[in-house]
Amino acid sequence: MLLCRHILLLAATVKQFIDFIPLILFFIVYKLEPRAVELAGNTYMLGGIFSATAMLIVSSVVVYGIFFLLQRKLEKSQWLTLIACLVFGSLTLAFHSETFLKWKAPVVSWLFALGFAGSHFIGEQPLIQRIMGHAMSLPQPIWTRLNIAWIAFFLVSGAANLFVAFTFQSIWVDFKVFGSLGMTLLFLIGQGLFLARHIHDVEPDPSATKSKD
Template identity: 50%
Template sequence: MKQLLDFIPLFAFFATFKTLGIFPATGVLIASSILVYGGLWLKDKHLENGQKLTLVATILFGGITLLLHDDTYLKWKAPVINWIFALAFLASLYIGKEPLIQRMMGKAFEMPASIWRKLNWAWIFFFIVAGASNAYVAFYFEKYWVDFKVFGSLAMTFIFIVAQFIVLSRYVKTDDMVNK
């Protein structure tokens, strides 16, 4: 349920963009992000690193977009966030004991280290492609940018995650494994 809250600013942005345009939508994106993540922080006294990055990037790129009245900056938000995630997953292969994906999903899956590393590489590749596709659409197909940002990116992510879980389903920890 908490992950669904992350989509509130995106859908508020989309609805506002379709009715009022990019600059009011950017203001709504910033405000709704502050409300959602502020509410989560007040409730849990903590935000996940991805949520912190998203909030800071939204305020920074959205703020510059509004200040300079230039949507170019907002168009760079999604690619930059995706590429930062790719760098974090890449760095985790060399820093720490486990790849980042294993730290995130290790409680649910029991896999050999080589599979964790391959999965981590898959996420690196995914974030690079997601960032590149967002940038490509934003700057070469501007008319469809917001639609792609909302529906195309979500569809890519959903398909990637579903495919990943199909492949990984044989590694799901059972109750016997968890209770050891």
């Protein structure tokens, strides 16, 4: 039983990192030397922020489209990420200004923080318990502390992205990819170490499987 829970947690972590695929493709295209390429009789510029933004939009639609086909649905967090990518990416291309894209990561992070914070007042369980409650049984105070940790993580992540984007403009794309990935990895490792002290091989609380959409 304990092994199964660890496998479920590992699967959830892997799925979380799959969400970074569009961001990695964005970074690769951004770093290319600008060049003209022909496709289907049309000429497109490849390389730089605007072609990278187009790649971010297309790859996000493809990745979350695959998720939708496999799961028959998208989680609320995936919908939020996809919609934010479409909105901020489209504004960046329409107005030819990278300022819109710089706001994407902070806004999404703070909306996630708001969702985790709101779950303390709306619904029967903290949001992290609704997400992970099917995989493990934890005392209620531990779920609360874990949920607060996610709130803090998203607040800090959003603030860090905003600060770097408008203060260190020459490296903001590098930070957007590797900074965000690094912070997420460190946080997940810390969460894993924290949970390792509290996971017990007992049957999950039936109420933990209840979630509200």
